[in-house]
Amino acid sequence: MDHPQPAPTRGRIVQVASRLFAEHGYHGTSMRDIAAAAGIRPASLYNHFPGKEDILLAVGHRYFATMWPALRAASEHPGGPLDRLLALISAATEVGRNHRYEHQALVGEMRLIRRTPALAPLVESGLACIALWHETIAVGQRDGVLRDDVVPAAATWLIFTAITGLVDQGHRSDVLGDPAVRTVSALCAVLVDGLRHPNTRTGTPALVGA
Amino acid sequence: MDHPQPAPTRGRIVQVASRLFAEHGYHGTSMRDIAAAAGIRPASLYNHFPGKEDILLAVGHRYFATMWPALRAASEHPGGPLDRLLALISAATEVGRNHRYEHQALVGEMRLIRRTPALAPLVESGLACIALWHETIAVGQRDGVLRDDVVPAAATWLIFTAITGLVDQGHRSDVLGDPAVRTVSALCAVLVDGLRHPNTRTGTPALVGA
């Protein structure tokens, strides 16, 4: 291996930066804040990252390193496009919950990411994920099981923001001891029912996966 | 009248600040940026606002001054809870589109707003609006026309973020000359269909309002 052991400090920096970016935003978080949360001096951050932007880039890399394979696997789920769509929702929700701060940080800084050339890799990764959703939905529309008066991009956006809300809310639910699985089930029911073609409705679909 | 004519400069400041906050975030926008966009010197901002927070507060006030009466009227729409829900979606979408930057700025700075005591009035206004959604949805569930396995808060969040996406996307659609009304219709169809009680479905509901 060329990377025998990544320095634990670097990982800790990315971890605390994710949380701070999620809670206070990129511009609302200073290198001093990150250093203090990581238990080192501000100057030491520059032994691990060339600059602040590169920390956000690392946050995104860590996120997509988990999200991309999960979505990829879900998009190849056996069954019809409806099964694959449910698998995608389950996978994205689970990864989003397990990487809550990274998810929130990236969603909250979407405009900044699109605007900053150095963060272009994150845009690429995001587009690759979105393509999986689009294709699954498009196939569902072609097969007649999904309504075709909603463009795949709009359906994807609707699902994605719903998951973002779940990720957010999930934190509070976890604190209150409420198993969030029921919420995922409800989300799937509402969205997939709503997106289904009116002629093919048979009732509330069962929960798939997590 | 105690306020015979609000200085046009103050309104211009709020207007450009809305756009800057929406595009770059609160912390990503400096008083210098706002002053430059408003065509004045930074120091002159302080003749209209005590500080930066108060500009964000004014952005929120302007937003809710339109949103609150619109939702209020929609929630008293004649007909059943389903009609009122469609009226709420139409009203919120229209106001959100007409106050795009204010909407995006407030949504993007939700955490900051909740955290900052000086911005508490915005939290109160937001809660008042949310209460209208909750009540309408709760009545719909009691009447059996809306599925009751989704708590009103989750349904409200789902609708709200969908509208936020529409407000965002609406800008691009407008630029491309695509009438966004069709999108609102599709949004209503998907969400209301999905939220409907499975036993009461009769097909895609018609577009209401705008």
Place this chain on the structure above:
DNA sequence: GTCTATAGGTAGATAGAC
């Protein structure tokens, strides 16, 4: 790889002339 010290720039906000 972490530290102290600090550079160079920008932030929000103020003083006071006009």
Place this chain on the structure above:
DNA sequence: GTCTATCTACCTATAGAC
């Protein structure tokens, strides 16, 4: 009400000892 000039504090980033 707008301006010029400026204050103080904080920002990202660097230099160089250990």
